[in-house]
Amino acid sequence: KQEVTQIPAALSVPEGENLVLNCSFTDSAIYNLQWFRQDPGKGLTSLLLIQSSQREQTSGRLNASLDKSSGRSTLYIAASQPGDSATYLCAALGGGADGLTFGKGTHLIIQP
Amino acid sequence: NAGVMQNPRHLVRRRGQEARLRCSPMKGHSHVYWYRQLPEEGLKFMVYLQKENIIDESGMPKERFSAEFPKEGPSILRIQQVVRGDSAAYFCASSVGENQPQHFGDGTRLSIL
Secondary structure, three states: OOOEEEEOOEEEEEOOOOEEEEEEEOOOOEEEEEEEEEOOOOOEEEEEEEEOOOOEEEEOOEEEEEEOOOOEEEEEEOOOOHHHOEEEEEEEEEOOOOOEEEOOOEEEEEEO | OOOOEEEOOEEEEOOOOOEEEEEEOOOOOOEEEEEEEOOOOOEEEEEEEEOOEEEEOOOOOOOOEEEEOOOOOOEEEEEOOOOHHHOEEEEEEEEOOOOOOOEEOOOEEEEEO
């Protein structure tokens, strides 16, 4: 059974810093890995999706990497802004499940 | 080019009543997934459906919960005889095919009085 873990559970940093969010998964037989953003009381916004054959994806100030062999993915946020404050979720597709397996998220606060 | 549409956005029910949550997938998507997010917990997969077929319901509670995706119309997640513990946000996602990227709706927040 696939399990996804996100570290840290919460993070608070000053505006302008670069930061890294970590995600690990137990079963490397995944089809893809997605990073989402969730604002309080809102739905999920897909940020980046990495197919199992890819190593990384970039969108603006965001960069996500995938290392299937070690069961890890990282989300790098450059030059953080207060508007980046949200919960970031990592989700793996595959590894014995038809649906996405989500981590519990990293609650990020960017201090102005 | 509407995304995944869920309604209602908020639903309040008293214990023992029935709750019906609707999900219209993105245009061209024939695969639907339902997830539940309990307070202070992560999202959990409930059920995966294609048109007129339940493919995987391994995440569904054994009793009171059912899902369907008819040939015409939205997918429905039905909860009978609701209890306080059913209070959660229920999210629907759709994809164009199996193992393809999933696109999420804004969710239905279910509150049980």
